[in-house]
Amino acid sequence: MSTLDRRRILGPANVKPLIFGLSSSQSKQENKIEEEEEEDINSQISKTFIKTGLITNANGSSYLEYNGNIISVSIYGPRPVRGTFTEKTSLDVHLDDNTETISDLLNKKFCNYIENNFTTVINLNKYPKSGISIFINVLSINNFQKYKYKLLSLISDATTIALINSGIEIIDIVSSTFDLNSNTVISFIKSNEIVGLLSDSNKIYKDVNDFNKIIKKLGNDSNIVKNSLINYLMSGN
Amino acid sequence: MTIDIPKYTFPGQPLSPVYQSSNNKSIIEYIPGNGTILSKINNIDVINSTLLGNVKVNEVLLTDEEVAEKTISQKFKIEVINNKQNEYSELNDNGIIINNTYLPKEGDIVLVRVLKISLKQANVEIIAIENSGNISKESGIGMNGYQQSNVTSGSNGQFLSIINNGLNESGENFRGIIRVQDIRSTEKDKVKIVESFKPNDIIRAKVLSIGDGQNYYLTTNENEFGVVFAKSQNGNGQLMYPIDWQNMIVPSTGEIELRKCAKPF
Numbered sequence: 329m330s331t332l333d334r335r336r337i338l339g340p341a342n343v344k345p346l347i348f349g350l351s352s353s354q355s356k357q358e359n360k361i362e363e364e365e366e367e368d369i370n371s372q373i374s375k376t377f378i379k380t381g382l383i384t385n386a387n388g389s390s391y392l393e394y395n396g397n398i399i400s401v402s403i404y405g406p407r408p409v410r411g412t413f414t415e416k417t418s419l420d421v422h423l424d425d426n427t428e429t430i431s432d433l434l435n436k437k438f439c440n441y442i443e444n445n446f447t448t449v450i451n452l453n454k455y456p457k458s459g460i461s462i463f464i465n466v467l468s469i470n471n472f473q474k475y476k477y478k479l480l481s482l483i484s485d486a487t488t489i490a491l492i493n494s495g496i497e498i499i500d501i502v503s504s505t506f507d508l509n510s511n512t513v514i515s516f517i518k519s520n521e522i523v524g525l526l527s528d529s530n531k532i533y534k535d536v537n538d539f540n541k542i543i544k545k546l547g548n549d550s551n552i553v554k555n556s557l558i559n560y561l562m563s564g565n
Numbered sequence: 566m567t568i569d570i571p572k573y574t575f576p577g578q579p580l581s582p583v584y585q586s587s588n589n590k591s592i593i594e595y596i597p598g599n600g601t602i603l604s605k606i607n608n609i610d611v612i613n614s615t616l617l618g619n620v621k622v623n624e625v626l627l628t629d630e631e632v633a634e635k636t637i638s639q640k641f642k643i644e645v646i647n648n649k650q651n652e653y654s655e656l657n658d659n660g661i662i663i664n665n666t667y668l669p670k671e672g673d674i675v676l677v678r679v680l681k682i683s684l685k686q687a688n689v690e691i692i693a694i695e696n697s698g699n700i701s702k703e704s705g706i707g708m709n710g711y712q713q714s715n716v717t718s719g720s721n722g723q724f725l726s727i728i729n730n731g732l733n734e735s736g737e738n739f740r741g742i743i744r745v746q747d748i749r750s751t752e753k754d755k756v757k758i759v760e761s762f763k764p765n766d767i768i769r770a771k772v773l774s775i776g777d778g779q780n781y782y783l784t785t786n787e788n789e790f791g792v793v794f795a796k797s798q799n800g801n802g803q804l805m806y807p808i809d810w811q812n813m814i815v816p817s818t819g820e821i822e823l824r825k826c827a828k829p830f
Binding site for chain 1: 615
C-alpha cells in the first residue's frame with residue numbers, strides 16, 4: 329500500500345489502534361489438545377469455523393478458527409507495481425502476529441512457505457505488470473511450541489480460501505495437513521502433487537519408507553481437507 | 566458419449582476435454598476462456614476451472630479454414646464467471662456478479678481519467694474496463710470516491726487544482742498514456758493535446774498495447790472514443806455536452822471548449 333496519504337484519511341502515523349478482547353498474554357492460551365484428536369482429521373474439520381469476505385476493503389479475505397487458533401487472511405491485488413515491465417505478477421506475503429509469539433525467523437519461514445506454495449498455484453501469466461499482496465493476521469495461538477506447524481497448515485488453508493474469495497485465478501485448491509509425531513506440514517494440489525513441505529523432526533528417520541508413510545498419511549488427510557473446503561465453497565452458492 | 570459440463574464450479578475442477586464427440590459422431594471442440602486453463606489429465610487435453618463461479622458456454626463461429634477441413638463441426642468457448650458473495654460486488658446487465666480482478670488487455674475498451682497533459686501525450690489513470698467493472702478495489706484510501714478540492718482561489722487557484730489532480734493521490738491505479746498521434750485518425754499532425762483533453766476529463770479509450778512497466782498505451786482514434794464527461798474551466802465549471810466532433814458546450818452559459826469528443830450514444 330502506498331504510504332502517500334496527503335488527504336490524511338489514514339490518520340497520524342503514530343496512532344495506536346483500539347484493541348478489543350484479549351490482551352496478548354491472555355491470548356497465548358495453552359489449552360490441552362488431545363493427541364488422539366490430532367490423528368482424527370474428520371473431528372478437526374467439524375470443529376473448524378471459516379468465513380469469507382469479512383474485510384470488504386480487500387479484494388478477498390478469509391477468517392479461520394480452530395481450537396484456539398484464529399487466523400485472518402486478506403488479499404490485495406492484482407494492483408500495479410512501479411518499475412520495469414514484468415510479464416507475470418509478483419507475490420508478497422506479510423505475516424502479522426498479534427500474540428507476539430512467533431519469532432522473526434519463524435515469521436520469515438512461514439511467509440516463504442506460503443509464498444512458495446502459492447506462486448506455483450496462482451495463474452501468474454494472467455496478471456502482467458502487477459503484484460498480489462497476501463496479509464496474514466494471527467489473532468490467537470494455541471500451544472505454539474508443540475503445534476507451530478499446525479498453525480502453518482491452517483494459515484495455508486485460510487490463504488487458499490481467501491485467494492478463491494478474491495477471484496484471483498488459481499489452478500487448483502491447495503490443502504495442507506500436519507503430522508504431530510514427525511512435526512511435518514505438507515501442502516498438496518491435485519490429490520498427490522506436493523507444493524510445499526516443512527519438517528522439524530527431532531528424530532532421525534530410519535529409512536525412506538518411514539517418510540513415505542508420513543507423506544501417504546498426510547496425502548489421505550489432505551484429500552479429506554480438500555473435500556471439506558470444496559463443500560464449504562460450493563455451499564456458498 | 567458427451568460429458569456434461571458443470572454449471573457451478575471451483576478452482577481445479579476439470580470442466581471438459583478439449584474434443585468431444587456428440588451422438589451423430591461429429592466432433593465438438595472446446596476452447597478455454599476467462600477463468601479456465603488448459604491442462605493435461607492422463608495425456609488428454611482438458612479444460613480446468615481456475616475460479617469459483619458459474620460456467621458459461623458460448624458457441625464460437627468456425628473460421629472458413631475449419632469449415633473447409635471438416636474436422637470439427639462445432640466450437641464452444643468455456644468461461645467461468647467469478648461469483649463473489651460480497652455486498653460491494655456489482656451486477657452487470659445479465660445479473661451476473663462481475664469479477665474485479667480482471668486486468669486490461671489489448672483491444673479492451675476502458676474509461677480513464679486524465680491526470681496531466683503535455684505537448685506529446687496525455688497521462689491518464691484507468692478507472693474501469695467496459696463490461697467488467699472497476700479496475701481495482703479501493704483499499705481504504707478513498708480512491709474511487711475521489712473528489713476534487715480547490716485549495717486556493719483566484720488566478721493561481723486554477724493552476725494549483727491542475728497540479729493537485731495531476732498527481733495520483735493513492736498511487737494505486739493502473740496508468741496509461743494517450744500519445745498525440747493516437748488521438749485522431751485523420752489530420753494527425755494538426756492535433757494538439759490541449760485542444761483535445763484537459764486534466765480531470767473522463768475519456769473512453771481503447772487499449773493499444775499493455776505498454777511498458779509504467780503505462781498502458783491507449784488510443785482514441787475512432788468515432789466512439791474520446792471525452793465523455795468534462796467540466797468547463799479546467800474542471801471548475803459545469804458539465805459540458807458535445808455539440809460536434811470537436812466542441813463541447815455548457816448549456817446554461819453557452820461556453821464552448823475544444824475537446825476530442827466521443828460519439829454520443
